[in-house]
Amino acid sequence: MEGSGFPLAGIILLAILGLIALVTLLKTLYTVRTSQAGVVERFGKFHRIVRPGLHVLIPYAERVFFVDLQVQQVQFSVETKTRDNVFVQIPVSVQYQVVDDKVFDAVYRLSRPQKQIESFVFNSILGHVPKLTLDETFEQMSGISIAVKTELDHTMHDFGFNILTALVTDIIPDSKVKEAMNDINAAQRSQVAAMARGEADKILKVKQAEAEAESKALQGRGIAAERQAIIDGLRASIEHFREAVPGATAEDVMALVLLTQYFDTLKDIGIRSGTNTLFLPNNPGAANDFLQQILAGLRAGTHRGSMGESATK
Incomplete structure (x- = not known):
């Protein structure tokens, strides 16, 4: 019994020593990874700083701390x-x-x-x-x-x-302050939007007024040109009439022009539909009376104009 116990105790002792040696070896070797630094202490006192790689410690005397160098x-x-x-x-x-x-x-x-x-x-x-x-x-x-x-x-x-x-x-x-700020911002944005709309309306009205003024100016120039053309035509007609009828006076020419326009007007009224029509006598005697009334009115107007000029002088 005693002889057989010794080898067993020796085996156990060897196993324990082997385990201690393995642990010691594991504690001796260590690796410092990339983006790390190792701080080695010996008996609790700072000894050295080690960089990435495989390193050796003195068992039970040294220990290492790893420091992360990453962000x-x-x-x-x-x-x-x-x-x-x-x-x-x-x-x-x-x-x-x-x-x-x-x-x-x-x-x-x-x-x-x-x-x-x-x-x-x-x-x-x-x-x-x-x-x-x-x-x-x-x-x-x-x-x-x-x-x-x-x-x-x-x-x-x-x-x-x-x-x-x-x-x-x-x-x-604070939440209440945030709500108040949102209300203020909304009010300011509404005010800015209203001002922008008002400015846009103002610009639109100005442009419309300018367009209307330009349109009226063009219309006025057109009417003036039309009237000038009528005057030029009448002047040419009067000159031709005087050349064709020697001894005709300006009053005779005016009577002819007025009578011609009178009949043209009657013709236009008869052609157009849906117009308010003014009926006038259309027999030769009535036409002559109408012409005499117009000429009398023109003479009276001319006479008053002459008297006014004399009084001014």
């Missing part, structure tokens, strides 16, 4: 009050990265970098927004982002972090 993002919201006493929520998105040659500072100077970034952003926004009204805050949103990024980058660089972006993604006022 990381943190988002949070800052509540503050504007100068005109409006409470707003300001969402902020920050992208940051560990500086490659400041891995030691990033690991040992800050225990919770995201919390520190959030605190610095809070302080920066609280230093800017309360100085602005709500409208100014909306107008200067990009300027606030630049100011936050500049201040945060200056502060965090000493701790081994590079701030890539710090964006104010929105400005969210």
Whole structure:
């Protein structure tokens, strides 16, 4: 029994030693991936920084921490009050990265970098927004982002972090204030639309008036041209009549023209349908009486005109 127990104990011991050796080997070899840096401590004290690749540790004396060098993002919201006493929520998105040659500072100077970034952003926004009204805050949103990024980058660089972006993604006022702003915007848009419609109506009326004036001017020029043509025609007729009938006076010519127009008018009235017709005597004696009345009226008008000119002189 005793002789057979020794080999069994030896096997168990060898198995334990083999397991310890395997664990030690596994703890000795480690790999640092791309976009990482390794921080090696020996007996709890910083010893060295290792880069991507396969590395060896002293078992039980050294341990390694991995630091991510990729771009990381943190988002949070800052509540503050504007100068005109409006409470707003300001969402902020920050992208940051560990500086490659400041891995030691990033690991040992800050225990919770995201919390520190959030605190610095809070302080920066609280230093800017309360100085602005709500409208100014909306107008200067990009300027606030630049100011936050500049201040945060200056502060965090000493701790081994590079701030890539710090964006104010929105400005969210209280719901009641937001409703009031929407009402104001709607009223302003309605006012602008009404002014635009009024201006359009004004322009349309002006253009219509200009078109009407131009139309009347053209119409007047047409009537004037027509009358001038009639006058030229009458002058030519009078001259031809005097040449054909020697000794005829201007009164004789006028009588003939009036009588001709009288009969032309009667002819036109008879041809047209649906017109209001004025019936006049059409026998030769009546026509002669009508002609004499017109000539008498013309003589009277000419006589009054002559007396007026004499009185003026």
